[in-house]
Amino acid sequence: MGRPLHLCIHGHFYQPPRENPWLEEVELQDSAAPFHDWNDRIAAECYGPNAAARILTPGRRITEVVNNYRSLSFNFGPTLLSWMERKRPEIYRAILEADRDSCRERGGHGNALAQAYNHSILPLEPRRDKRTQIRWGLADFAHRFGRKAEGMWLPETAVDAESLELMAAEGIRFTVLSPYQARRIRPFGRDEWESVEGGRVDPTRPYLVRLPNGSSIAVFFYDGPIAKGLAFEGGLSSADELLARLEGGFDPGRDHEELLSVAVDGETFGHHKKGGDEILAAALRRVEERGWSLTNYGQFLASHPPSWEVELAEPSSWSCSHGVERWRSNCGCSTSGQDGWHQKWRTPLRQALELLRDALAAQFEQDGGQLFQDPWEARDRYIELTLSRTPEIVGRWLEARARTPGLLSSSENRVQALRLLEAQRQAMRMFTSCGWFFNDVSNLETIQILRYAAKAMQLAREAGGPSLEPAFLSVLEHAPSNLPDLGNGASVYERFVRPSIASLQGIAAHHAIARLFDPAPAEGGRLFCYRFEQLAFRRETAGPATLSVGRTRLTSELTDESLDATVTVLHFGGTDFRCAVRAFTGVESHNEAEVALFDGLARFSLSDVVRGLDSRFVGPDFGLRHLFLDDRRALAGRLTRETQARCEKDYRLIFEANRSLMAFLLEINTPIPRELMAAAELSLSSDLRRAIEDLAEEGIDLGAATDRALQILAEARRLGARLALDEPRRCVEALVARRMREASAGGLASRGGELVELISLGDALGAGLDLSEPQNLFRQLLDAPLGPVERNLAVRLGEKLWFDREALERRLSGDPPSP
DSSP, X not given: OOOOXXXXXXXXXXXXXXXXXXTTEEOOOGGGTTSSSHHHHHIIIIIHHHHTEEEEOTTOOEEEEEOGGGTSEEEEOHHHHHHHHHHOHHHHHHHHHHHHHHHHHTTTOOSEEEEOTTOBOGGGSOHHHHHHHHHHHHHHHHHHHSSOOSBEEOGGGOBOHHHHHHHHHTTOOEEEEOGGGEEEEEETTOOSOEEOTTTOSOTTSEEEEEOTXXXXXXXXXXXXXXXXXXXXXXXXXXXXXXXXXXXXXXXXXXXXXXXXXXXXXXXXXXXXXXTHHHHHHHHHHHHHHHTOXXXXXXXXXXXXXXXXXXXXXXXXXXXXXXXXXXXXXXXXXXXXXXXXXXXXXXXXXXXXXXXXHHHXXXXXXXXXXXXXXXXXXXXXXXXXXXXXXXXXXXXXXHHHHBSSTTGGGSHHHHXXXXXXXXXXXXXXXXXXXXXXXXXXTTSHHHHHHHHXXXXXXXXXXXXXXXXXXXXXXXXXTTSBOSSTTTOBHHHHIIIIIGGGOXXXXXXXXXXXXXXXXXXXXXXXXXXXXXXXXXEEEEEEEETTEEEEEEEEEEEETTTOOEEXXXXXXXXXXXXXXXXXXXXXXXXXXXXXXXXXXXXXXXXXXXXXXXXXXXXXXXSOOBOGGGSOHHHHHHHHHHHHHHHHHHHHHHHHHHXXXXXXXXXXXXXXXXXXXXXXXXXXXXXXXXXXXXXXXXXXXXXXXXXXXXXXXXXXXXXXXXXXXXXXXXXHHHHXXXXXXXXXXXXXXXXXXXXXXXXXHHHHHHHHTOSOOOOHHHHHHHHHHTTSOOOHHHHHHHXXXXXXXXXXXXXHHHHHTTOOOOO
């Protein structure tokens, strides 16, 4: 029997941070439709499917559902995990469970690796920022996974000796690099080095890097050709193809026990390569059947310490053949650019941000030194508040680091300290590597890091520092865009960044406008990353106009800065809003303004109301365009629905008046005029939408409601009408998922029959019904004991959910699954 073959496939799962820095929420991204944003879309296409990957028959029936993360080595970007914890907790839990399972199965060595926090290019960062990035990444990892990290993924695998020294000092034992980052190797005890430039390093053994300060760290190099085949070629076209490529990575001529290491972007498995999660699951199952050892780097390193050392090419990375020039110069490496485009904007962009970073650091050191025992130690520990922040926790944390006892107990000093720390957090964010990765200074990712810069400058100014924007923009003017209409980085900032800068007054205005039509506005709660209290509120309507006057106290959860303000909103009708905000100066002043404004409204004199606003609320006005994107879209939709309803009524009159004519035209084989067909399509689409919405009503006759929807579909087919099916399909998907959750809680008999009918209706709406959540819940439901009636129902429902009948019956009878 030959040597055991060890396999470790690593997925680097990461998305650029997309949070609006004034809200700490990801706003609507139209390019990700039909999903809310790209995080949401990729979670549905990759992160979720790999947590519940399907083992399929040739006919694409499900025989088993497995968690691929239990078999992969992986790292997730900390900012992505933060989003996932809040928005997709079921995926988040599956990832943490996979690491816990791997720790139990692999001698305490978990599959998860840490990552430097903000995905900045560490070789281009000053030593102090490298240390913060590493410490934040490790603290985030320990908080989430409940253990210390053995290994750390370097963003873009960008490496230099100083970064490795800092990692080793924090207890990191290994990292993973591209084979093209190795320069020379030699076995322990030999003086001569062997050149391996060009990726010719052995990717099946660990190497030791001896560092200038006397420390060392282990490095695993991934197999370059196999990784390239998976990411950019046909390596994931089938499980057979993937297995063949993996098998080709082993070499019986090697005289050591081999660990085949393969590393790719984790999004390859399902997002970049559709179905990659299923192909990976099938291949991993067959790997185990062949007797290969699926392992991770920590487990292999524990029993196979390095016997060779390596000298690295530094600085270097896995995605730039010029080292790390992709993130600071016009090196030619780019993504999605057009012929003739350049990246001359990269150098001025980095220069502008470095100038800003240094100015922020000087302010933090000087002003923070008056507040903290050690401002840089406070910054390194600030991740603790990012992970768990309540007023009580913040108070204790600040007190433990105050320069003198009680110094940070005062509201003024507390706000000042948090502003300085938040400015540093934004300074870390603004070097996210994605800002330089693509083709132009106007890319979304570049605009995102400029928004972080704008937020940092705002915080620095509010903390008493000078305006840093003029010097920043003067450098950014030298960052030329490839799009002549945009000019340069400074004009990109003015056009796409400045309009998004928000103040507490702007947040208060947003709250007042967005809630104008709420039947009973909440008296308090959370709004993005702010807490609000509605201390007074009055709203009245006269004709087409609505006026509200309220007193709101708004507090930033990040800086503890607070605003107590009187906020008025005047809605003239349609899309015409006017909002004004004034600092609260006392109950008498607030009441006087309220009485005067509502008196004008009662007299139906909008001009008096407007004059009252002008005289009592001096300052900027806010309107619909000042709403943040999600609420702006929601309110705009509300305002346009009345118009849509009027149009629909007119089209329905046309359709009903000409229904018999359309039937006659079909009978004599004559095309229906386009105008009449448009009326039919709009009317029937509306009828179908209402019929399916009715299905969600409790106590409805499901059979009758389903028949009604099917009749509408049949009539549309007869007429040759093309219905709008996306919304009805999503409605059925949501209802199936809801009923499946109810079945999970109350037993299959409670909802199983309804589910069969609903999925049948979904089938009638055409291809594309997303049943992933109901399938996952159904798979979990099978773990509970089922009676004979429920078993029969489970088979019927399982078939509708695309489970293999034979595998289902075998599972329900207690037999083990077939290989």
